Amino acid sequence: MKHYFIVVIALLLPFFSFSQEWITDFDEAKSSAKENNKKIILVFQGSDWCAPCIKLDKEIWHTDEFISYAKEHFVMLKADFPKRKKNALSETQQKHNDKLAEVYNRNGYFPYVVVMDANGNVLGSTGYKKTTPKVYIDILESFKN
Secondary structure, eight states, X not given: OHHHHHHHHHHHHHHHHTOOOEEOOHHHHHHHHHHHTOEEEEEEEOTTTOHHHHHHIIIIITSHHHXXXXXXXXXXXXXXXXXXXXXXXXXXXXXXXXXXXXXXOTTOOSSEEEEEOTTOOEEEEEOOOSXXXXXXXXXXXXXXX
């Protein structure tokens, strides 16, 4: 039984190594960006109601190409605004996301992707685009100059 468990873990390990590392705390994201000399990507999304948000998540954020690139270049910060009760955030997290929206997404766009430096200064922004991960990465990189 012990050997079976080890084999299962060994087979599943590659799938876990390519998961996107999302942070939900802005101070933590800034601290990590400063420590690692990276830019922050702040994503405003409605994970359970916004069709373009869901497409962006599937077509860009969850691709192996973007995940491996982001690990080296960006700190990924998520501000989710789900509508279904079963997906509701904690009151603390909801207040945190509302505060981020007041500063960085006053118009309430979804999805809204903000690239910023480690101090929270906006370098550029974009939204959903029907494109490849490579082209999307190029768009995000263009804000870093």
